[in-house]
Amino acid sequence: xxQVRVRFAPSPTGGLHIGGVRTVLFNYLFARQQGGTFVLRIxxxxxxxxxxxxxxxxxNCLRWCGLMPDESVEHPGAVGPYRxxxxxxxxxxxxxxxxxxxxxxxxxxxxxxxxxxxxxxxTAENPSPQYGAVTRMHMRNSLTxxxxxxxxxxxxxxxxxxLMPQDERIQFKDMIRGEVSFDTGLVDDKVLLKxxxxxxxxxxxxxxxxxxxxxxxxxxxxxxxxxxxxxxxxRYLGWEEKMPQWAHLPLLxxxxxxxxxxxxxxxxxxxxxxxxxxxxxTGDFTEGFAERGFLPQAxxxxxxxxxxxxxxxxxLFSMEELVQRFDISRVSHSGAVxxxxxxxxxxxxxxxxLSAAELAPLVMPYxxxxxxxxxxxxxxxxxxxxxxxxxxxxxxxxxxxxPESIDLDSLRAKWKPVYAAFFExxxxxxxxxxxxxxxxxxxxxxxxxxxxxxxxxGELMLPLRIMLVGGKFGPGVFDILHLIGASEAAKRVRNAxxxx
RNA sequence: GCGGCGUUGGUAAAUCGGUUAAUACGCCACCCUUUCACGGUGGAAUGACGGGUUCGACUCCCGUACGCCGUACCA
Numbered sequence: 001x002x003q004v005r006v007r008f009a010p011s012p013t014g015g016l017h018i019g020g021v022r023t024v025l026f027n028y029l030f031a032r033q034q035g036g037t038f039v040l041r042i043x044x045x046x047x048x049x050x051x052x053x054x055x056x057x058x059x060n061c062l063r064w065c066g067l068m069p070d071e072s073v074e075h076p077g078a079v080g081p082y083r084x085x086x087x088x089x090x091x092x093x094x095x096x097x098x099x100x101x102x103x104x105x106x107x108x109x110x111x112x113x114x115x116x117x118x119x120x121x122x123t124a125e126n127p128s129p130q131y132g133a134v135t136r137m138h139m140r141n142s143l144t145x146x147x148x149x150x151x152x153x154x155x156x157x158x159x160x161x162x163l164m165p166q167d168e169r170i171q172f173k174d175m176i177r178g179e180v181s182f183d184t185g186l187v188d189d190k191v192l193l194k195x196x197x198x199x200x201x202x203x204x205x206x207x208x209x210x211x212x213x214x215x216x217x218x219x220x221x222x223x224x225x226x227x228x229x230x231x232x233x234x235r236y237l238g239w240e241e242k243m244p245q246w247a248h249l250p251l252l253x254x255x256x257x258x259x260x261x262x263x264x265x266x267x268x269x270x271x272x273x274x275x276x277x278x279x280x281x282t283g284d285f286t287e288g289f290a291e292r293g294f295l296p297q298a299x300x301x302x303x304x305x306x307x308x309x310x311x312x313x314x315x316l317f318s319m320e321e322l323v324q325r326f327d328i329s330r331v332s333h334s335g336a337v338x339x340x341x342x343x344x345x346x347x348x349x350x351x352x353x354l355s356a357a358e359l360a361p362l363v364m365p366y367x368x369x370x371x372x373x374x375x376x377x378x379x380x381x382x383x384x385x386x387x388x389x390x391x392x393x394x395x396x397x398x399x400x401x402x403p404e405s406i407d408l409d410s411l412r413a414k415w416k417p418v419y420a421a422f423f424e425x426x427x428x429x430x431x432x433x434x435x436x437x438x439x440x441x442x443x444x445x446x447x448x449x450x451x452x453x454x455x456x457x458g459e460l461m462l463p464l465r466i467m468l469v470g471g472k473f474g475p476g477v478f479d480i481l482h483l484i485g486a487s488e489a490a491k492r493v494r495n496a497x498x499x500x
Numbered sequence: 501g502c503g504g505c506g507u508u509g510g511u512a513a514a515u516c517g518g519u520u521a522a523u524a525c526g527c528c529a530c531c532c533u534u535u536c537a538c539g540g541u542g543g544a545a546u547g548a549c550g551g552g553u554u555c556g557a558c559u560c561c562c563g564u565a566c567g568c569c570g571u572a573c574c575a
Contacts, residue, residue, distance in 0.1 A: 009575090011574075011575045013575075014568095043575065045575080046573095047527090049575085078553090099574090102530060104522090107573095109573095123501085125501050126501055126502070127502090127571095128501080128571055159573055181504095182504070186502070186571090188571075191572080191573045193573085194573040196573080198573085200574085200575085201513095201575050212550060221569065223570090223575090224504060224505065224569075225504055225569070226570075226572070244572090248505085250506085251569070253568080255511085257560080258567095258569095259569070302512095305513090306518060309511095309512085311514065313513090313514070313524080315525090325523075333504085333505075334506050335550095335567090335568065336511090336513095338511090338512095339510095339512065339525070342525045342526080343528055344525090345524085345525055345526090358501040382537090385536060385538075395536090395537090399559070453568065459534075461535080462535060464534055465536095466535085469535090471535085472536065473535060473537080474535070474536065474537090475535095475536085
């Protein structure tokens with residue numbers, strides 16, 4: 001009977017990539033389906049990685065996707081603040097509580113000392129020694145120093161580390177993977193509270209999930225190795241009965257099988273982020289799905305199917321269907337390679353499903369010369385040949401604007417001298433413009449004229465098409481003629497004749 | 501190195517011990533269309549390897565190999 005509360009907790013350090021969007025999506029679907037609450041918490045505990053604008057950018061992406069949180073810095077609920085930097089004072093008492101309980105300790109080692117320790121204990125078998133059972137007693141911390149020395153050192157910079165038990169088996173049930181277990185002896189004494197007073201992710205995530213009453217945590221599989229730390233913290237803080245259920249989502253992979261990153265985008269030429277992002281520090285630009293011409297519902301549909309399916313074979317889902325059908329127990333265990341070709345297919349399908357009226361506002365940016373009365377019928381005619389939104393520019397542009405250039409090579413390849421007379425006669429017949437009721441009438445007149453001149457109608461179709469649209473593409477020629485009108489058609493035919 | 505998690509066609513994947521191992525994307529061919537697309541038909545292409553368990557394994561168990569993730573005072 002407990003309330004479902006889920007959260008997405010990004011750190012505002014850069015763009016939001018589609019792996020993150022999928023994590024948001026799964027959280028969102030689960031929350032909507034269960035009548036729960038979706039919380040967005042900003043994890044900005046690393047001041048050195050602060051990126052101006054990144055937080056706003058995340059909101060912009062979520063808004064575009066239609067995955068807005070119920071509680072966030074924009075719409076605070078009862079458990080704020082929703083930015084960890086503003087919760088700073090909250091964490092220290094919990095760290096102190098852990099120390100008092102003997103589950104954590106102060107450490108005073110400088111970065112140099114840490115590096116020295118790693119160097120000293122490094123062996124061929126163990127290239128990265130941990131701050132843990134075998135090393136902690138060699139370091140400067142409240143375990144090795146006497147009370148007076150600790151009290152003295154506390155005036156200077158210090159951190160709090162968790163004291164990992166020597167030989168304990170931490171086991172829990174992951175909603176996706178089932179029983180998962182770890183040996184505590186293999187996990188190091190992670191820093192909980194940093195020298196600057198900020199918590200690390202490990203402390204912050206547990207404290208905040210508890211305080212924000214989170215019931216289920218859906219996060220990427222990259223967090224699985226640190227899950228035992230979080231489990232222990234829930235236990236040590238005495239909150240175990242309130243601990244959320246865990247679900248570690250399979251990773252989104254690039255074509256090379258490695259965790260999807262913006263590197264893949266530039267390497268393979270596809271977007272990685274939800275929306276365009278330029279890093280203000282480096283000037284690095286990463287392309288977004290929005291600007292590439294994807295529909296948000298298509299992006300969400302394809303991301304949902306990357307790691308989940310309902311077993312029916314259905315691939316096209318509306319958001320409502322996803323909310324209804326999503327089932328965390330049917331999420332797969334292995335990483336999924338992102339396939340841009342398939343992504344394009346999803347977008348094509350979703351474009352096809354939209355009406356011309358729904359499409360109109362979305363394609364206006366690509367059709368500067370579009371006129372209102374022709375727009376809808378044109379969109380209806382061309383939408384099935386558009387995969388991405390910018391495709392409407394080339395597929396529909398010529399209805400509103402005379403082509404800047406025509407494919408003369410293709411035209412000449414099909415050209416016969418007798419055609420010139422035909423097209424001149426045709427242009428004259430269209431100028432002054434006759435009354436065109438429909439495409440069929442135009443075709444009839446065209447056929448008759450071809451017969452009179454003894455030319456096969458079929459031979460003339462492609463040349464006419466090229467004259468009208470500029471190339472070998474587009475809907476039926478007579479549909480095009482009907483929409484652009486006789487006088488404009490005559491103009492285009494004469495223009496082509498003059499160039500041939 | 502160690503730990504964790506994975507492994508069905510190129511990719512996404514169904515199968516929940518018994519099938520000629522679905523389906524979709526992509527690819528190839530043909531049909532439709534004297535354009536492009538849509539649509540239709542057909543085709544090539546899959547259970548990493550080795551042991552078990554079982555009357556019977558893609559499905560369960562063990563091992564090996566391989567891949568990924570983690571191993572920060574980053575998240």
